[in-house]
Amino acid sequence: MLNRADVEEAAARISGHVRRTPVAVLEPEDAGVAVGPSLFKLEMLQHSGSFKARGAFNRLLAAREAGALPEAGVIAASGGNHGLAVGHAAARLGIQAEIFVPTTAPPVKLAALKATGAVVGLHGAEYAEAYGAAKERAAATGALFCHAYDQPEVCAGQGTTALELLEQAGPDGLDTVLVAVGGGGLLAGIAAAVDGRARVVAVEPEAIPTLHRALAAGGPVDVPVSGIAADALGARRLGGLAHETAVRHGVRSVLVPDAEIASARRALWERRRLLVEPAGAAALAALRCGAYRPEPGERVGVVLCGANTDPSDLGSGLG
Structure with missing residues (x-):
């Protein structure tokens, strides 16, 4: 069971290895609806371009502390962002890394991943x-496997995003935190970190409803994977830790169409000059399209979770 103490322990462990990312005021014009004092969490400014660096460092540092970091190094599977984070963390810590990615991974992420030295x-x-393929390779080599979203150390590391956000919100705090979901590692960490201090709303593309289907079925189930955010939110099945944590904390799931994700992404660039990948715009899309409707005066935190993207497609219809 993942809890706030795990996230606080992760925060102490990874301090000095990750950035305390800034926040920006989320205005009603950004949200397309009236909101109270609200914030963007600019996690796309994190090392490696997404929140994933937090979980990667926590997993590797915890293994090192426990004397469980093998000479064979670390292996991970990723749609792009997790691999970038593991590659970055491994390089900083002097650890060998091997990353397995699907052939559909965007060229911008592949180039950045190779640049880490993995x-x-x-x-x-x-x-x-x-x-x-990554699991088979880890079993054959004895390397440490770093899961993208379903390991306690990874989820706890991701949850440090929310610890910072709540501190940055000040004494009045936030009423709601909106967070995009794929496999659910960020969701699990944030729900554990928030622990009743705010409601957590999960935002998923209509094309990849992993949490939505899991809540309906009473547990993780396979879903089809497609759409503009599939490279970052393209897990076929929600992680078990995410499901357990979501149920325990009463997390609600809302679905957004790809067209609304693309629209929110363009708006972030045109209004604020904030460049995010499609997954990074999903949480804002829920406000803009009405999938989540805040109450008058509600204080909302929107996590902009990643920026590993090609800016040349900002003007296209779905990307």
Whole structure:
């Protein structure tokens, strides 16, 4: 069971290895609806371009503390962002890294991943296939496996995002935190960190409703994977930790169409000059399209979770 103490322990462990990312005022014009004093959490400014650096450092540092970091190094499977984070953390800590990604990973993420110095292998058309290949490789080599979203240390590291956000919100705090969901590692960490101090609303693309289906089915189930945010939110199945934590904290799931994600992404650039990938715009899209409707005066925190993207497609219809 993941709890706030785990997240606080992670925050102490990764201090000095990750950035305390800033916040920006979220105005009613950004949200497309009236809100109280609200904030963007600019996690796309994190090392490696997303919140994933937090979980990667926590996983590797915790293993090192426990004397469980093998000479074979670390292996991970990723749609892009997790691999970038593991590659970055491994390079900073002097650890060998091997990353398995699907052939559909965007070129901008592949180029950045190779630049970390990690060994990169392409396997399958979606994350689940790359995951299977990575697990086989880890078993064969004895390397430490760093899961993208379903390990306690990874989820706890991601949750440090929310600890910072609540501190930055000041004494009045926030009423609601909106967070995008794929496999659910960020959601699990944030829900554990918030722990009743605010409600947590999960935002998912209509094309990849992992949490939505899991809540309806009473547990994680496979879903189809497609759409503009699939490279970052393209887990076929929600993680068990995310499901357990979401149920325990009463997390609500809302779905947003790809067109609204693309619209929110463009608006962030045009209004604020904030560049995010499609997954990074999903949480804002829920406000703008009415999938989540705040109460008058509600104080909302919106996590902009990543920026590993090609800015040349900002003007296209779905990207």
